Amino acid sequence: MSYTIQEIKELRKRNSLTQNQLAKRAGVSQSLIAKIESGRIDPTYSKVQKIFEALSSLENKNEVNITEVMNKKIIPSLLKEDVHSVIKKMQKHGISQMPVLDGDKPVGLVTDTNLLKKIAEVDDPSKLSSIHIKDVMEDCPPIVTKNASLKVVQSLLLHYPVVLVTEAGELIGLITKADILGKVYK
Template sequence: MFYEIEEIKRRRKKLGITQKKLAELVGVSQPLIARIESGDLDPKLSLVKKIFEVLGELEGRGITARKIMTTDIVFASPDELIVDTIDVMREKGISQLPVVKDGANLGCITESSILRVIMMKGLDGCEDMRVRDVMEEPLPEISPNESLDSISKMLLNNPALLVVEEGRIVGIVTKHDVMKAMREK
């Protein structure tokens, strides 16, 4: 991870805490925090990591995938008809489904991938198509301990993330889950 030392003061002020309070939480002196923030001191990486860890916890970044993931995951099979997958997505109010076979993360089917094939083939041309014919790249896999910050960044470019523990898919995190976590904080 890359740490911007200049970000310490900005984040501290945004949280509304004093240098003294941050120093107490990190376990260092207030003058040390002042020197770091002013650029008078080039601190050890371990201290910078600790400061960012404390700031992250204060900002709610102690939230992990395990805390916000949905464990009742709905999967699509690559052999399933697209029309059946559409029915499941509509019934459950889901905009994307991981495509899984024998526990393996093979791909993802989204509303967008379905719309693309409808635009190319028309409604009638899609009736006999299978999920494997239109699925996109697999959803990225993360650990249950992945931070909310990291999850949010990954969700900017992905419809969802699969949470994998010991080689097994144990949950899914969507943008909705992140927004829900923010509201419940």
């Protein structure tokens, strides 16, 4: 993240640091911090870079880890399942979307919208048992590792309804907009 010299005081205060504490973290003097914040000095690039690196490391430490936000209880649909059983599963668990797995590999996403469209196409609801979820699902949502930043996930959620989280190729969680809003901005 890039900062301007004028933001140093605001960033320091946002991180609850005194001038002395920031100076120690950055390896500069407290008087330099005071002069920069008051606008009485035009610091060298190397000094400003040290200060910004110290502030940036604090910003990253304060960021919520996505494993704290993600929903670890994954209720998936299997590629071979029929539409009727997936609808029942979604109703039972009170969810509106499910990752679709082929074995343990995510291959798609089924949402209540996909299912509603299919129901509207079918004249006899009993036929839903003969339609496989692979014929209703949409493309697989984005997959990130558990080390991805929350900002990356937030950006993805602007375009996708869910983001899947993996560790060593194994699906370990998922994150929706509601998860972000409910756990990060409570």
